[in-house]
Amino acid sequence: MSLKKFNQKVIGCTQCPRLVEFREEISQTKKKQFQDDVYWGKPVPSFGDPNARMMIVGLAPAPHGSNRTGRMFTGDGTDGMGSSDFLMRALHHIGYANQPTSQHIKDGLKFTDAYMTAIVRCAPPANKPTSEEIKICSAYLHEELKLMKNLKVIVALGKLAFDQLLRTFQAQGAEISKPRPQFGHGVEVHLGGNFPILLGSYHPSRQNTQTGKLSETMLQNVFSQAKRLSSHPF
Numbered sequence: 510m511s512l513k514k515f516n517q518k519v520i521g522c523t524q525c526p527r528l529v530e531f532r533e534e535i536s537q538t539k540k541k542q543f544q545d546d547v548y549w550g551k552p553v554p555s556f557g558d559p560n561a562r563m564m565i566v567g568l569a570p571a572p573h574g575s576n577r578t579g580r581m582f583t584g585d586g587t588d589g590m591g592s593s594d595f596l597m598r599a600l601h602h603i604g605y606a607n608q609p610t611s612q613h614i615k616d617g618l619k620f621t622d623a624y625m626t627a628i629v630r631c632a633p634p635a636n637k638p639t640s641e642e643i644k645i646c647s648a649y650l651h652e653e654l655k656l657m658k659n660l661k662v663i664v665a666l667g668k669l670a671f672d673q674l675l676r677t678f679q680a681q682g683a684e685i686s687k688p689r690p691q692f693g694h695g696v697e698v699h700l701g702g703n704f705p706i707l708l709g710s711y712h713p714s715r716q717n718t719q720t721g722k723l724s725e726t727m728l729q730n731v732f733s734q735a736k737r738l739s740s741h742p743f
């Protein structure tokens with residue numbers, strides 16, 4: 510199956526009743542500033558270069574960001590400090606993105622050698638998917654990883670994505686060291702074989718960026734590390 514067909518399949522998914530209800534409800538009630546927008550209100554497809562060596566894995570769509578615009582990490586803030594713009598500035602700085610902003614689906618954003626997806630593809634209430642929802646949706650991650658033929662490095666945004674990727678690779682036959690690798694910013698996990706290197710990064714949520722836990726330089730450094738590893742993985 511091609512990545513295009515895979516994403517078409519994901520868009521039609523209704524497996525998580527709580528998330529289906531939430532994504533549709535939020536698309537009707539809307540945020541005041543987006544009252545005139547037609548919300549996407551469906552699972553959000555992955556985005557980027559299908560031949561990428563570097564993949565970003567986030568947590569889940571934001572209700573008024575990706576759930577509104579229909580593209581991952583797009584339109585979750587208008588002040589330049591939303592997680593989308595924070596992430597895009599870093600990707601642009603390193604050369605993965607052609608522009609430093611991600612506001613709407615027709616803004617011309619293009620990735621080179623980078624691809625982004627999430628462990629959960631529908632917006633969850635309070636940005637918190639349940640462990641069961643993560644488990645169900647990660648079947649798509651499992652499938653998608655097999656379709657990405659050139660992957661060398663995966664950047665996991667946050668602990669939930671990091672831990673889920675470890676579980677997914679384990680299910681695909683990777684040997685995970687004991688004690689298990691612990692999430693941290695800049696932590697590299699080399700799984701061996703044909704598995705990509707897993708690289709941890711704090712999530713560019715406002716909770717992290719506005720408290721100083723994650724600076725623009727720290728995020729740039731992670732993508733610089735990813736670029737180096739994807740060019741010379743071992």
Ligand code: SF4
Nearest residue numbers: 522524525552631646
């Ligand atoms: S979160 Fe994933 S599995 Fe659940 S309904 Fe959305 S796309 Fe389907």
